[in-house]
Every structure is written in structure tokens, then in C-alpha cells.
């Protein structure tokens with residue numbers, strides 16, 4: 001589905017509005033609770049006052065897909081993450097209660113209707129370094145970026161698109177950071193089949209990039225990549 005120009009502009013307006021509400025928001029507290037460092041350039045957001053059409057996402061973390069283009073093309077899409085799956089301390093010191101049931105009636109992550117799968121954080125492709133990390137999902141990319149490694153987030157392997165390959169082809173190495181479980185290893189295998197410069201980095205059973213960096217720190221993580 002082609003987005004009309006007015007819809008593109010709405011996405012930029014929305015992403016900017018959500019970004020201004022992020023600091024000290026429940027979404028910010030949620031990220032801190034997960035040990036996810038602050039990466040201002042990713043301009044994450046909090047949906048306190050949704051724009052028209054985003055009402056179901058009130059109270060969620062907004063994950064804008066910022067891209068190098070400016071103007072009405074600055075935001076490719078926005079995804080939303082429910083932050084009610086953990087008990088987090090709100091900025092005012094109170095605890096926000098989690099769901100009783102896990103994400104009943106909605107996904108953990110939600111996209112906008114008609115938006116195709118995309119790569120998250122395409123700004124990372126502009127790095128002058130010869131390497132880039134590829135994660136499954138956005139929040140692991142946030143963790144890797146916080147460890148000062150340029151990181152792209154891919155949707156699951158079933159949502160991979162042929163046009164994701166060429167922008168990754170120019171790197172000396174693409175570190176593929178699948179989760180330390182069966183699905184994550186399948187993701188890594190599939191990506192390595194597609195990209196001749198891909199190198200799978202196994203972070204260990206039960207570890208994803210977020211958990212690894214939270215537990216062992218960015219230096220150990222970079223060491224794991226051989227950097």
C-alpha cells in the first residue's frame with residue numbers, strides 16, 4: 001500500500017511528538033528496567049497523546065524507523081511495544097503494574113496497518129566502520145547501539161525481503177546476533193545463507209544482545225565480536 005504524502009507527514013509529526021514525551025516517561029523507565037542504555041539518536045518515544053489513528057497505542061513505547069532522508073520521508077514507519085509485561089518503577093517512584101495475563105488481545109509489538117516489514121535504524125548503514133550488527137528486532141538493536149556498535153534490526157526471518165540484502169552487501173562483515181534459542185539460530189543460519197559477508201555470533205543459550213550487554217557490559221560484548 002502506497003502511503004499518501006499527508007500520511008508520511010503525519011508519521012513525522014507523530015514520531016516527534018512521542019519523542020518529546022519520552023524522557024522520564026513509563027517507556028523510558030521500562031527501557032531502564034531492561035538495562036537498555038539511552039541512545040538519543042534513535043529518538044524513541046512514548047505515546048501519551050496519540051495522533052489520530054494511533055489511539056490503540058496509548059501508553060506504549062514508540063519505535064520510529066528514522067531514516068537518513070529529511071522532510072516528510074524522515075520516518076518510514078512506527079512500531080509500538082506494549083510495556084506492561086514488566087513491573088517498572090515510574091519516574092514518580094510508583095510501580096506500574098504489569099498485565100495479569102500476557103498481552104491479552106494485542107501483540108507485544110504492533111505495527112501500523114498496511115506497512116510492510118522494514119529494517120530498523122537504517123541510519124546505521126551510513127557508518128564509516130567496515131562492520132555492522134544485525135539483530136532480530138528493534139530492542140536488541142538499541143542495546144547494541146548503546147555498546148557503540150552500529151546495529152540494524154530485522155523483522156523475523158519469515159519477513160525478510162530480497163531488498164534487505166543489497167544495503168548490507170558493502171560491509172566487510174555483518175555480525176548476525178540471533179537469540180540464543182532455536183528460533184534465533186534458525187534466523188542466523190538463514191541470514192548467513194543469504195549474505196556471504198555474514199558472520200553468526202552465538203551469545204550463548206538464553207542470551208540475546210540485550211541480556212548479554214546488560215549482564216556482561218559493552219566491553220565484553222565488543223570483545224565477543226572480536227572488536
Ligand SMILES: [Zn+2]
Pocket residue numbers: 082083084085099102103104106107108
Ligand atoms: Zn501488553
